[in-house]
Amino acid sequence: MKRTDFPKEFKFGTATASYQIEGGIEDRSPSIWDEFSHTPGKTKNGDNGDVACDHYHRYEEDIEIMKDIGVDAYRFSISWPRVMTDGIKPNEKGIDFYQKLVDKLLENNITPFITLYHWDLPLYLYKEKNGWLNPDIANYFQDYASLMFNKLGDRVKHWITLNEPWCSAFLGYFVGEHAPGHKDFQESFYVAHNLLRSHGKAVIAFRDIVKDGKIGITNVVTKVESLSNDEKDIQAAKLVDQYINGWYHDPIVYGKYPEEAVNSLKNIKLDIPENDFDIISQTIDFFGVNYYSRQVISYDENHPLKFKHAEGPLPKTEMGWEIYPKGLYDKLVEFNNKYKLPLYITENGMAGPDKLENEQIHDDYRINYIKDHFKSTLDAIKDGVDLRGYFIWSLMDNFEWAHGYSKRFGLVYVDYNTQKRYLKDSALWYKNFLLNK
């Protein structure tokens, strides 16, 4: 498989997120992840993003690395608390950082794709305004989005409103594994709804400000399969597919939540003002797909949503996620037929047992993972999927949320003691692939 097997305009890239790589906390106000990661017991080894990969001070070097690898595009997120003090007052020093980052990318012919929100909500908005639980958060988000569109929209034409609202809502407000660490099922549905409303308000602003731009949303996309052919398992898997995938795609395209999932939530209040879906279902230009693996589901009478996860038999990554490239093909074809929108794979990659030896990292497992998922991508394109690009997660090893720095996803290895970067064999492979060798 060669690069020229893909459409000429197909964009190959890589991706990161602000809290995971930037550090530079001295020049921004705090986010919910600063408070969460500094709370004992919340992250592995008490790791936090105070320094991370020190990208705030090393962004020029990191762009040089991307230029060397030869990527067409780079997906990154803006730190809301960096560009607006406490999420409210524009901070010119923070805005200037992203101005310089974008200009350096463009100088190197790397197309910027900006994610407005990748989980680092300004702490003030959480503490003083109740964060994503407050319907008014959508107005704060629209103000932030409008500021970024005005400041960068002349040069940045590809925008993503939210990264994985399912994670913010479910992991942040029900499971409690992510910031702000709530464990309230009902809250997680209010949060999900306010995130989707915020998305819609940002799209409305975008249409006024960046008339020649493209905007979408990036969601978790998981292939959900039934453990058996038992009708109960099949129904449980169908509902999980609706809770994870349908819940964050259907309202945007169809203006409603998936019916069977709504009907299954007997004790959940979803008293939603009717015009909310007019806001949420603003026309978008693409869906961003973050695909990593599948979930195998069986029926479980004792779970509030009547399902449980089964351990799949396939080889797994360091995250314990099965390596399942067929699931990527299946979801791309399904989404293409169901939603009829252009797609970008905005994240795909793996955490591996990466070891630095003689300034090299031999990660053949990651090369094979990427090749297998590239193959699924190419098969989907050949079968008619309107797929526009693929961003490998991640450019470099970084802060992996509750796992801290214990999981390495990067094409580039980061020695956190020295902040030295080392291209892994997978980065060298990607470089040759992009050169069409």
Ligand SMILES: CO[C@H](O)c1c[n+]2c([nH]1)[C@H](O)[C@@H](O)[C@H](O)[C@H]2CO
């Ligand atoms: C099921 O995986 C999710 O789709 C997912 C995986 N990942 C993500 N979402 C996030 O967008 C990134 O910030 C993570 O670093 C990355 C790796 O864990």
